[in-house]
Amino acid sequence: MTEPTALFQQGVAGSPIFTKVHTRRGFEYIYEQIRNAIAEGQLKPGDRLPSERDMAQIFGIARQSVREALRALEASGLVESRLGVAGGVFIREGDPRVVSRAMTDLASLGALSPSSLLEARIILTSDIIRMACERATDDDFQKLDEDIAFTEQQASTEAGVERTAQIMEFYHILASATHNEVLVILTDSLSQIVHLRLNRAGPKPNKDIGKVRRRVLNHLRARDAEKAISEITRHLKRLEKVLLQAEKAKALELDTSS
CATH class of the missing domain: 1.10.10.10 (Winged helix-like DNA-binding domain superfamily/Winged helix DNA-binding domain)
Structure with missing residues (x-):
């Protein structure tokens, strides 16, 4: 020192x-x-x-x-x-959470549009899936399997913040399967923004999320990147549509109550 x-x-x-x-x-x-x-x-x-x-x-x-x-x-x-x-x-040692906090602050201030965030998420997740198909180990697949099983148990609950945090964990484990720490940091940063938006909009139980993720995992195990990408892209677009509708309803509710 x-x-x-x-x-x-x-x-x-x-x-x-x-x-x-x-x-x-x-x-x-x-x-x-x-x-x-x-x-x-x-x-x-x-x-x-x-x-x-x-x-x-x-x-x-x-x-x-x-x-x-x-x-x-x-x-x-x-x-x-x-x-x-x-x-x-x-x-201090480098803290990846600094990146997440900075991006979350930008999103909170309206500097990052929902369409740009969705586009970035699809591109990043697609590349992560391609890399995970090449690099993921049996241990990585096991972690994804366990996370999906836990998410299926929690999907029907009204746990709010805790539940959405668990839902975002899937993307962290998926990114970790690339064995590239930069991709993990970027994924966590985008997931934190989605987590914030979900909680602001009022998270609703999604009983189908486990089925979607299990199909993604099956494609990953088969090393079929394109099918896994197609599955996750459809899911992300549906999620964004639901989020936008919920955010608009929330904004309208605030306008009428003020």
């Missing part, structure tokens, strides 16, 4: 990593300098940042601005605070 203050003052090649701040919104510049140092590999997971007092001296700025920058970095998933004698603020 890199010693904090000396590295910040001297840098890797003898020049300082950071420069003093000369602006009223200094915390933003501190945030950017630390973020850039991480991107360039000058700061690595596990490195401890100097204390607030030392950072204030390094940047030539008030401790309050340092505190605001650290809060922003922690909210972004770049650093974490640890308590105790060996505590402090550390560069």
